[in-house]
Amino acid sequence: MSAKHADTIVMPTRKSPVPALTFAALILVLAILPAFFYPIFVMKLLCFVLFAAAFNLLLGYTGLLSFGHAAFFGGAAYVTAHALKVWQVTPEFAILAGVAAAIVLGLIIGAVAIRRQGIYFAMITLAMAQMFYFFCLQAPFTNGEDGIQGFSRGHLFGIIDLNETMNLYYFIAAVTVLSLVLIWRIVNSPFGQILRAIRENEPRTISLGYSVQRFKLAAFVMSAGLTGLAGALKALLFQFATLADVAWQMSGEVILMTLIGGIGTLAGPVVGAGILIGMQNFLATSGLPVTMVLGGTFMVCVLLFRRGVVGEILNLLERRRG
Amino acid sequence: MTNNPAAAPADAGAPRAVLSARGLTKRFGPFTAVNNVDLDVCHGRIHALIGPNGAGKSTVFNLLTKFLKPTEGRIVLDGTDITAMDPASVARMGMVRSFQISATFGDMTLLDNVRVALQRPNNMSRQFWRSLISLDRLNRQAMELLDRVGLADMAQLRANNLSYGRKRALEIATTLALEPRVLLLDEPLAGMGQEDVEHMAKLIKTVSRDCALVMVEHNLKVVGDIGDDITVLQRGEILARGDYATVSADPRVREAYMGSEDDSH
Missing domain, CATH: 3.40.50.300 (P-loop containing nucleotide triphosphate hydrolases)
Structure with a gap:
């Protein structure tokens, strides 16, 4: 064996400056964005950016298409709203309660769904999310059609008043950026490599001795927890938790965002959420039929940019380089 | 027998x-x-x-x-x-x-393909908080395995880009990583x-x-x-x-x- 030969070629993984620069740019953009846009709009956008990024952790990096993520998003929103309104805890505890609820839900739905693959996996997640929807419709604490509303956002750590818009803005921006860093870390970690291997070839990963079910469940729960964080932030932002957050349309919307932006890319969900929320906002006042325009956009994306906006750009760059 | x-x-x-x-x-x-x-x-x-x-x-x-x-x-x-x-x-x-x-694993490099096999026996498959750089200590072993099947100089290519015969060779290298x-x-x-x-x-x-x-x-x-x-x-x-x-x-x-x-x- 020519170990010497091997030695000359081993190159350590270089620490790329790109991620650090990207996150620095993101922070900069978030700092100046409120000067140009209505902060509430930017905050709503951030909630969906986080939602789509958490969803992409599962779809893009593990290859699992969940059609039930609304359950985690809306479930966490309900619990956070309930904690603020009824338990009257500080917002950070309300958010933690929401995330915990999403993790528990993720464990239950995930444990059942990962036994099947492909379309069956998607159908099980959808079915269980619908069961949760009807639970929310009937359960007394959600107030049915009315939802939970009319509560104060409270003071973060008992000190910072989140009813001040800019305080809330910096809080949501910080949580979103930290979560995106966390997702980036998970994806680029030893654990993330195994998820990628599962996505690329599941039987092969099993034959290498990995219990892929456990890895899938872990990824599912991580995705559910981060989705819950997004839902909790949204409830805090709008002081409102409603059936729309747990409805299947919400699961569909996050799939759209991720696909339009580009699955399996870190920036994809950010761009996709931006496009979708931006269009919804613009179309709401334009008098155009919103769902038809969104549906048309989706079809164009699927037909023309199969990798999504970011995916196509990255592909173009890669081809130019070599 | x-x-x-x-x-x-x-x-x-x-x-x-x-x-x-x-x-x-x-x-x-x-x-x-x-x-x-x-x-x-x-x-x-x-x-x-x-x-x-x-x-x-x-x-x-x-x-x-x-x-x-x-x-x-x-x-x-x-x-x-x-x-x-x-x-x-x-x-x-x-x-x-x-x-x-x-x-x-088509979308991954040859080096990563072999490292995936090495990660489990080295207890490096669950750390979601660590950087990919932590996997560099598997490089030497991975390169030796790639060298054994004649693929060492292609370590940074993606597996998708290999010819059929070379894919099979890569598969053997990945398998040997487990010392079966x-x-x-x-x-x-x-x-x-x-x-x-x-x-x-x-x-x-x-x-x-x-x-x-x-x-x-x-x-x-x-x-x-x-x-x-x-x-x-x-x-x-x-x-x-x-x-x-x-x-x-x-x-x-x-x-x-x-x-x-x-x-x-």
């Missing part, structure tokens, strides 16, 4: 089986795909499983590796009954398989050009010195060249077994292969 364990250690001429199957049977509804197959695979030897199409070779293979559950029969690996185990567990016990369609005691190769030479076939046959022979090796293969020339023990299957049952000379002289085997023998050369 002797069935008396007390006699085995004294008898150096007959190595003990690492992997044994007894009465292996698999039915799919009314159809019996594999019927009452006995098999012994020994350390340092290549055991070839041959037979015409539909003979049940791949089913036997999937039964041995636990990707299918046998309807009847017992499988023993190193004295442990593995009949009821799942495929990941038997892989952790050192029984590793390859796939008929080459199984690489039993290696099962499902048609390792299928679809390869002549040059790759020779290279791969040599590689398989070398690898077999350190493990027990089972392969399903259609290329009878290679089976004759490197196979030590040969089992011929037909319609799910064992038709003949022995070394290549014995098996190829068997009139029933010749009959079973009539017509298809020409294609295999």
Whole structure:
């Protein structure tokens, strides 16, 4: 064996400056964005950016298409709203309660769904999310059609008043950026490599001795927890938790965002959420039929940019380089 | 093969089986795909499983590796009954398989492909909080494995960009990373050009010195060249077994292969 030969070629993984620069740019953009846009709009956008990024952790990096993520998003929103309104805890505890609820839900739905693959996996997640929807419709604490509303956002750590818009803005921006860093870390970690291997070839990963079910469940729960964080932030932002957050349309919307932006890319969900929320906002006042325009956009994306906006750009760059 | 364990250690001429199957049977509804197959695979030897199409070779293979559950029969690996185990567990016990369609992680580099295999034995598969740089300490080992199959200078390429023959070589490197005691190769030479076939046959022979090796293969020339023990299957049952000379002289085997023998050369 020519170990010497091997030695000359081993190159350590270089620490790329790109991620650090990207996150620095993101922070900069978030700092100046409120000067140009209505902060509430930017905050709503951030909630969906986080939602789509958490969803992409599962779809893009593990290859699992969940059609039930609304359950985690809306479930966490309900619990956070309930904690603020009824338990009257500080917002950070309300958010933690929401995330915990999403993790528990993720464990239950995930444990059942990962036994099947492909379309069956998607159908099980959808079915269980619908069961949760009807639970929310009937359960007394959600107030049915009315939802939970009319509560104060409270003071973060008992000190910072989140009813001040800019305080809330910096809080949501910080949580979103930290979560995106966390997702980036998970994806680029030893654990993330195994998820990628599962996505690329599941039987092969099993034959290498990995219990892929456990890895899938872990990824599912991580995705559910981060989705819950997004839902909790949204409830805090709008002081409102409603059936729309747990409805299947919400699961569909996050799939759209991720696909339009580009699955399996870190920036994809950010761009996709931006496009979708931006269009919804613009179309709401334009008098155009919103769902038809969104549906048309989706079809164009699927037909023309199969990798999504970011995916196509990255592909173009890669081809130019070599 | 002797069935008396007390006699085995004294008898150096007959190595003990690492992997044994007894009465292996698999039915799919009314159809019996594999019927009452006995098999012994020994350390340092290549055991070839041959037979015409539909003979049940791949089913036997999937039964041995636990990707299918046998309807009847017992499988023993190193004295442990593995009949009821799942495929990941038997892989952790050192029984590793390859796939008929080459199984690489296409979107990952060759180095990453091999590192994925090394991560588990090195307890580096669950850390979601650590940087990828932490995996660099596997590089040396990974590069040695790639070097062994002649792919060291392509370590940074994506597996998708490899030719078919090289993908199979990468698969072997990935498999060897687990230091398997039993290696099962499902048609390792299928679809390869002549040059790759020779290279791969040599590689398989070398690898077999350190493990027990089972392969399903259609290329009878290679089976004759490197196979030590040969089992011929037909319609799910064992038709003949022995070394290549014995098996190829068997009139029933010749009959079973009539017509298809020409294609295999």
